[in-house]
Amino acid sequence: MSKQITITLPDxxxxxxxxxxxxxxxxxLTANWTPEFVxxxxxxxxxxxxxxxxxxGKKNIEKMTQAHxxxxxxxxxxxxxxxxxxxxxxxxxxxxxxxxxFNKLSPEQLSALAAMINADQK
Numbered sequence: 591m592s593k594q595i596t597i598t599l600p601d602x603x604x605x606x607x608x609x610x611x612x613x614x615x616x617x618x619l620t621a622n623w624t625p626e627f628v629x630x631x632x633x634x635x636x637x638x639x640x641x642x643x644x645x646x647g648k649k650n651i652e653k654m655t656q657a658h659x660x661x662x663x664x665x666x667x668x669x670x671x672x673x674x675x676x677x678x679x680x681x682x683x684x685x686x687x688x689x690x691x692f693n694k695l696s697p698e699q700l701s702a703l704a705a706m707i708n709a710d711q712k
Contacts, residue, residue, distance in 0.1 A: 599623060636661060 599620040608616050640657055647653035660667060686694070695703065 597628075599628075639666075 601621070602617045602619050604617050605611070605615075640654070640661065643657040644654050657667075692700070
């Protein structure tokens, strides 16, 4: 069974994993992308994500099962921060000012944050 999803693509996408590449190669224009091309990207990304979990996780069935379930839920990852990692994360968050935080959030995250703020003010 198929499912139709309608999305609005930005004019360009920045490639965050290539920060040291020349500036002209760190963004990709989307004007000529077709639905088929976007589906190819989705399939490739999904394959890379699960393939990385399988190989980096040393073929751990539990890790692969968790990643598989996460993908089926429509979530990218469910990494939980514990112990020293959580403390380091919390310290990093405390150092962020409003501008730095704004620059780190996606448009979707900013919208969700704005909705939470508006709900609190009612």
